[in-house]
Amino acid sequence: MAVLIAGGFMASTCAWGQANYATPYTFVTIAGTAGNNSSANGLNGAGLFEFPEGMVVDTNDNLYVVDSGASTVVKVSPAGGTNWMVTRIAGNPDNPGSHDGNNQSATFSEPAGIAIDSSNNLYVADTGNSILRKMTQSGPNWAVTTIAGTPEVFGSADGTNGAAQFEAPAGIAVDASGNLYVADTDNQTIRMVVPMGTNWVVTTIAGTVGSQGATDGTNLTAQFFNPSAIVVDHAGNLFVADSGNNTIREMVPVGTNWVVSTIAGSTIGSGNADGTNTSAQFNFPAGLAVDANDNLYVADTFNNSIRKITPVGTNWVTTTLAGAADNSHGTNNGTGTNAFFYNPYGVTADVAGKLFVGDTINDTIRQGTVAAVPNPAISLTAGGSVMVSWPGPGGTLQTNADLSTANWGVYGGTVSSSGGTNSVTLPPTGGSLYFRLTN
Numbered sequence: 001m002a003v004l005i006a007g008g009f010m011a012s013t014c015a016w017g018q019a020n021y022a023t024p025y026t027f028v029t030i031a032g033t034a035g036n037n038s039s040a041n042g043l044n045g046a047g048l049f050e051f052p053e054g055m056v057v058d059t060n061d062n063l064y065v066v067d068s069g070a071s072t073v074v075k076v077s078p079a080g081g082t083n084w085m086v087t088r089i090a091g092n093p094d095n096p097g098s099h100d101g102n103n104q105s106a107t108f109s110e111p112a113g114i115a116i117d118s119s120n121n122l123y124v125a126d127t128g129n130s131i132l133r134k135m136t137q138s139g140p141n142w143a144v145t146t147i148a149g150t151p152e153v154f155g156s157a158d159g160t161n162g163a164a165q166f167e168a169p170a171g172i173a174v175d176a177s178g179n180l181y182v183a184d185t186d187n188q189t190i191r192m193v194v195p196m197g198t199n200w201v202v203t204t205i206a207g208t209v210g211s212q213g214a215t216d217g218t219n220l221t222a223q224f225f226n227p228s229a230i231v232v233d234h235a236g237n238l239f240v241a242d243s244g245n246n247t248i249r250e251m252v253p254v255g256t257n258w259v260v261s262t263i264a265g266s267t268i269g270s271g272n273a274d275g276t277n278t279s280a281q282f283n284f285p286a287g288l289a290v291d292a293n294d295n296l297y298v299a300d301t302f303n304n305s306i307r308k309i310t311p312v313g314t315n316w317v318t319t320t321l322a323g324a325a326d327n328s329h330g331t332n333n334g335t336g337t338n339a340f341f342y343n344p345y346g347v348t349a350d351v352a353g354k355l356f357v358g359d360t361i362n363d364t365i366r367q368g369t370v371a372a373v374p375n376p377a378i379s380l381t382a383g384g385s386v387m388v389s390w391p392g393p394g395g396t397l398q399t400n401a402d403l404s405t406a407n408w409g410v411y412g413g414t415v416s417s418s419g420g421t422n423s424v425t426l427p428p429t430g431g432s433l434y435f436r437l438t439n
Contacts, residue, residue: 024321024322024335024336024370024371025306025321025322025335025336025339025355025368025369025370025371026333026334026335026339026368026369026370026371027306027322027333027334027335027339027357027366027367027368028333028366028367029045029331029333029359029364029365029366029367030044030076030082030084030356030365030366030367031044031045031047031049031076031084031086031364031365032045032047032048032049032052032086032359032362032363032364032365033045033046033048033363033364034331034342034359034362034363034364035331035362035363036048036363037049037050037051037069037363038050038363039067039070039072039088039093040086041085041086041087041088042085042086043079043083043084043085043086044083044084044086046086047074047076047084047085047086047087048086048363049065049067049069049070049074049086049363049364049365050067050068050069050070050093050363051067051068051069051070051360051361051363052065052066052067052068052074052345052346052358052359052360052363052364052365053065053066053067053068053111053112053113053286053287053345053346053358053360054066054111054112054113054114054125054170054171054172054229054287054345054346054358055114055346055347055348055356055358055365056114056115056116056122056348057116057348057349057350057356058116058120059350059351060078061077061078061350061354062075062076062077062078063075063076063077063348063356063365064076064089064114064116064122065114065346065358065365066108066111066112066113066114066124066125066346067088067091067093068110068111068112068127069110070088070091070093071091071092071093071096071107071108071109071110071111071128072088072090072091072092072093072108073088073089073090073091073108073111073114073122073124073135073142074086074087074088074089075087075088075089076365084365088104089103089135089142090103090104090106090108090135090142090144091104091106091107091108091111092104092105092106092107095107096108096109096110096128097109098126098129098131098146098151098152100133100144100145100146101143101144102141102142102143102144103141103142106133106142106143106144108124108126108128108129108133109126109127109128109129110127110128111124111125111126111127111128111133112125112127112169112170112171112228112345113125113127113169113170113171113172113182113183113229113230114172115172115173115174115180116174117174117178118176118178120137121134121135121136121137122134122135122142123135123147123172123174123180124172125169125170125171125172125182125183126169127168127169127170127185128168129149129151129152130149130151130152130153130154130165130166130167130168130169131146131148131149131150131151131166132146132147132148132149132166132169132172132180132182132193132200133145133146133147134147146162147161147193147200148161148162148164148166148193148200148202149162149164149165149166149169150162150165153165154166154167154168154186155167156184156187156189156204156209156210158191158202158203158204159201159202160196160199160200160201160202161199161200164191164193164200164202166182166184166187166191167184167185167186167187168184168185168186169182169183169184169185169191170183170185170227170228170229171183171185171227171228171229171230171240171241171288172230173230173231173232173238174232175232175236176234176236178195179192179193179194179195180192180193180194180200181193181205181230181232181238182230183227183228183229183230183240183241184204184207184227185226185227185228186226187207187209187210188207188208188209188210188211188212188213188223188224188225188226188227189204189206189207189208189209189224189227190204190205190206190207190224190227190230190238190240190251190258191203191204191205192204192205204220205219205251205258206219206220206222206224206251206258206260207220207222207223207224207227208220208221208222208223211223212224212225212226212244213225214242214245214247214262214267216249216260216261216262217259217260218254218257218258218259218260219257219258222258222260224240224242224244224245224249225242225243225244225245226242226243226244227240227241227242227243227249228241228243228286229241229243229285229286229287229288229299230288231288231289231290231296232290233290233294234294235294236253237250237251237252237253238250238251238258239251239263239288239290239296240288241285241286241287241288241298242262242265242285243284243285243286243301244284245262245265245267246265246266246267246269246270246271246281246282246283246284246285247262247264247265247266247267247278247282247285248262248263248264248265248282248285248288248296248298248309248316249261249262249263250262250263262278263277263309263316264277264278264280264282264309264316264318265278265280265281265282265285265318266278266279266280266281269281270282270283270284270302271283272300272303272305272320272327274307274318274319274320275317275318276312276315276316276317276318277315277316280309280318282298282300282303282307283300283301283302283303283327284300284301284302285298285299285300285301285307286299286301286345287299287301287344287345287346287347287357287358288347289347289348289349289355290349291349291353292349292351292353294311295308295309295310295311296308296309296310297309297321297347297349297355298318298347299344299345299346299347299357299358300323300344301343301344301345301360302327302343303323303327304323304324304327304328304329304340304341304342304343304344305320305321305322305323305324305327305341306320306321306322306323306341306344306347306355306357306368307319307320307321308320308321312403320336320337321336321355321368322335322336322337322339322341322368323337323339323340323341324337324340325337328340329341329342329343329361330342331362331364333366335371336371339366339368341357341359341362341366342359342360342361342362343360343361344357344358344359344360344366345358345360346358346360353370354367354368354369355367355368355369356368377389377390381425385425385426385427386425386426387423387424387425387426388423388424388426388435389421389422389423389424390421390422390423390437391420391421391422396410396437397410397411397415397422397424397435397436397437398410398411398435398436398437399411399433399434399435400433400434400436401433401434403434408436411424411435413426
């Protein structure tokens, strides 16, 4: 029997193992005030938002948020202790448009996606204008320029700079070489935007223009249904939140081709089931992030929850980190199912593993950290049995017989409690059984 405890160590009578699973996160509100839909700079709850969507975080934990309803780009920066300062760095909430310029003289129209490169330049999917923008900082100023597309000229043409056309692009990502990738939502395609000198060359790399579908395949034979978020991992693979299909898709470069496959979720309908590969279910996943270990995080928008997708061998295991078990919405801070959201559209992860969520209908920004669990211990008895013990009263013991699945269930055996300590004694038996502690 192999025994594994999260946060502790393992003793076994037959085999050793390693678990890959998600632990609950504790979420708190760091900026914005639920129910106050407006646009204002300020500290914590005094900084106000109007439908925050896409977001990205730099190496100093500064957040950059596209506040779609206000057509602005907002910086949310640590301000000491538990404080966060909200500052609008570009766009004018009273005057949406497509003007290039510095700071508030630049205008946007309902932007939905944002990305950051290694030089801390920002790239914005300016959805309402169907263009892509670049933001470069110089001292206190941010210069906004249009790099691809023509404002309010909708289409699917590939080309250079303004000759290229988009239709409501919602997601944007940047790789280590500075290439951009765009979820061109209403065109049902994925576009690549390559810098060449001072120019930007746009090509369609996957999807069938104007054709909704869920077909896996190579390049333009693949189909999407309202793809709305995109990220790139450390190996250069792309991942797409295919919102209309309720799935997460992977795009792997093979030579000059892109091979599209469905790694999580099912097209048979919406749901909220955890599970492996297509046994998992989502309900309009609209936000997507990747961490330093290439785990994926999903803002499962209409499930009002935050999900994690972990690679386990060739499989992808989906678990729920936070959000009400019955999908109800709210503003509650808390851990796991005690945290409530209302149609979150944005999520990002920092280098330390903290999560940040654009809680869109609540008009707030939430921060998630891994919830603490009791520190367990394992020992062997004189008779060869395994004893698992942990401080009480907290902690729920769960078991799983196969770590390639997310089938964790509450341990159904006897748990003894004495002197503030919980314990389970397991007789030596064949096979493997894995244990973890959760809140």
